[in-house]
Amino acid sequence: MSCTSEWVRRAAVKAGGRALSHTPLPQQARLAEAARRAPGFYARLLRAHRAAGLLVGAGDGADRAWGFVNLSPVKDMEVVVLAESLSSRGLHTLLNAALWVLTRDLGGAAFNVGVHNIEVDGSWDPPAEGMDWASGTPIMARVVSRGKLSSRASDFGGLEVFGGASIGNTDPYIVMDLLSKRLGDRSIDISLL
Secondary structure, eight states: OOHHHHHHHHHHHHTTSOOOOOOOOHHHHHHHHHHHHSTTHHHHHHHHHHHTTOEEEEOOGGGOEEEEEOSSOSSSSEEEEEESOTTOHHHHHHHHHHHHIIIIISOOOEEEEEEEOOOTTSOOOOOSSTTOOTTSOOEEEEEEEEEOTTOGGGOOOHHHHHHSOOOOOSOHHHHHHHHHHHHGGGBOOGGGO
16 A cells, blocks of 8 residues: 555545545536546646746656646646656655745745645556656646735635636746746756657
8 A cells, every 4th residue: 555545545534434525626627527528638738838938847757747837827826737646756846846936935925735636546557658648637736826924815725726716917937937946957858748
């Protein structure tokens, strides 16, 4: 049993032993349906953000992950990371960099992190070639800044972030520039996508 599946089992027991819900949030359900209807959806999503100059990568091989500052954020300053597994070194590197940028570099004091598309055993079987994800759904981590504690606009929770929609007011290129600088030599060549 993997560490992740043990954690999931313990969390379920603490929640009263009930089975985990497989009902996604509406926004995630729409994304999953779009991906089901369009093979290669996630690869095209990454390529679109690469074309806009908003994509970074970290890690290598199965530990590689891709991160982008969302062109259509749910909330101001949203960073999305896609990886093959929860144990991906690239996922950890990008999440660390995103949290550092949003809190230390941009002055946010509050944030939400959501990780989606996790199988009960914490894994996913990637395709044999590259990271096209045509036959499955990658692990998706979303990091959203809630802003400064002194701002009334920061007063919302995770369900509002990951269940609704809004347009951010921070230039995504500022966030991307800081994210790229934070990754430094840990960043990988995005032409590998």
